[in-house]
Amino acid sequence: MSIISQREKPIGIFDSGIGGLTVANAIHALLPQENLIYFGDTAHLPYGDKSADAIRYYCLKIGKFLLEQDCKMIVVACNSASTAGYNVLLEFFREHALFVNVVDPLVEAVASHGFSKVGVIATKATIHSAVYPNQLHRLKPQLEVASLATPLLAPMIEEGFVKNRISRVVLDTYLNDPAIKNINALILACTHYPLIRPVLEEFYAGQVQIFDSTYVVAEAVKQRLTEAGWLNDSSQQPVHRFCVSDYTTSFEAATRLFYSEAITLEHQPIW
Ligand code: DGL
Numbered sequence: 001m002s003i004i005s006q007r008e009k010p011i012g013i014f015d016s017g018i019g020g021l022t023v024a025n026a027i028h029a030l031l032p033q034e035n036l037i038y039f040g041d042t043a044h045l046p047y048g049d050k051s052a053d054a055i056r057y058y059c060l061k062i063g064k065f066l067l068e069q070d071c072k073m074i075v076v077a078c079n080s081a082s083t084a085g086y087n088v089l090l091e092f093f094r095e096h097a098l099f100v101n102v103v104d105p106l107v108e109a110v111a112s113h114g115f116s117k118v119g120v121i122a123t124k125a126t127i128h129s130a131v132y133p134n135q136l137h138r139l140k141p142q143l144e145v146a147s148l149a150t151p152l153l154a155p156m157i158e159e160g161f162v163k164n165r166i167s168r169v170v171l172d173t174y175l176n177d178p179a180i181k182n183i184n185a186l187i188l189a190c191t192h193y194p195l196i197r198p199v200l201e202e203f204y205a206g207q208v209q210i211f212d213s214t215y216v217v218a219e220a221v222k223q224r225l226t227e228a229g230w231l232n233d234s235s236q237q238p239v240h241r242f243c244v245s246d247y248t249t250s251f252e253a254a255t256r257l258f259y260s261e262a263i264t265l266e267h268q269p270i271w
Contacts, residue, residue, distance in 0.1 A: 007232045010035035010239070011221065012066030012097075013075040016047035016058075018251060019154060019192035020077030021242075021258035023102065026214035027075070027221055028240070029260075033232045036240045037069050043246035043271055046154055047080035048123025048190070055125065059085030063093050065270050069241075072230055073098040075221060079189045079213070080125040098224050102213040103131055105220035106187055110211055111139040119180035119208075120147045122189035123154060132189055148179045154192040158254055162195055171196065175203055188212040195257060243268040 011031075013024045017040045024038050039062055041047075047055050059081050066074050074089065074097050076082045082101035090099055110118060120132045133145040152170050161167040180186070186208050188194065194212045201210060225231045232238070244251055247267035255263040 006072055007230050008035065008234055008236075009070050009072035009230075010037045010241075011073045011075060012037050012039065012069065012071035013077045014039040014041065014062045014066065014081070015078040015191055016040070016080065017042050017045035018158065018244075018255050018258050019190065021255060021263075022191050022194040022212075022214050023075060023077035023217050025259050026218035030215070030218040030222055031225075031231070033234065033238055035232065035238045037066060037071060038240075038242045039066060039268070040242075040244045040251070040265075042244040042248075042251055043269075046123065046151075047078060047084075048125045048151060048154060050080070050125060052084040052125070052129070055081055055084035056088045059089055060092060061270060063089050065268070067093060067096050071097055073100065073221065073225065075099075075217065076101045077191050077213075077217070079103060079191065080123050083126050083129040083131045098228060098230070100217065100220050100224055102191060102217050103135065103189075105216040106189065106211055106213050107132065107135040107139065109216045110185060110187060111136060111143075113185065113209070115143065115184040115209075117144040117146060117183045119183035119186045120145060120189050121150045121153070121174065121180070121186065121193070122147075124149045124151050126189050132187060146180045146183060148174065148177055150174045150190075153196065154190055157192045157195050157257075160254070160257055162257075163199055167196070167199070171199060171203065175200070183208055185209040185211060192258075241266055245270055 082103045086101045127149040243266045
């Protein structure tokens with residue numbers, strides 16, 4: 001297989017649903033020449049309330065689907081899946097593609113600063129895995145890491161409730177939780193949360209530095225592809241496909257919140 005054909009293969013990106021489109025959007029903005037195949041496992045969302053075993057099973061099946069589409073790289077654009085399923089994906093498929101998760105680039109970005117206390121907000125699956133405190137402590141043993149499960153946020157954001165009365169009450173309740181008081185930085189450890197970043201920035205008024213998994217992950221994708229010599233430098237119009245395991249018109253309508261261009265969803269009932 002020639003190096004040219006490898007470069008032109010698509011990047012596969014997956015999430016439990018449409019939240020990972022925030023990551024796809026950042027990859028598209030940074031690497032506009034890349035062909036992309038997005039897979040949202042809408043039949044099983046939310047992953048944040050599932051067991052690690054269930055998430056691992058979903059990841060393997062989706063990984064297989066994306067490899068069948070000839071992806072050169074698979075980006076796990078979901079924290080719950082990165083936490084529970086990344087290692088098993090590597091175990092089964094590392095010889096067939098490059099893999100990037102959303103946790104490692106965020107941890108590295110946060111650890112490169114001199115914060116004393118960092119907050120992490122995420123789904124129950126991600127918080128219960130303790131992946132962020134564990135990885136941050138490996139790099140910065142003295143860092144205080146305060147974690148808070150915020151399970152109402154992903155469904156609320158998917159409903160488009162980002163800056164209304166309901167979202168204000170939910171966010172005020174979570175952000176005033178004593179667990180995440182006096183932090184210098186906050187990690188948005190869910191790929192839905194970039195949509196509420198402006199509201200969080202307003203809430204913290206510059207006192208807390210906010211990190212999300214959009215541009216840091218896109219940069220990590222670029223770096224891995226550059227190292228492999230697999231960046232697509234073709235002048236052809238890139239092809240972008242957006243697949244879901246369960247199709248509804250409301251999923252399609254909600255994509256508008258997460259992606260900067262209009263999207264048509266393709267139903268791929270892989271289950
Ligand atoms: N987007 C997923 C994540 O980053 C959260 C949504 C879900 O629970 O499925 O963890």
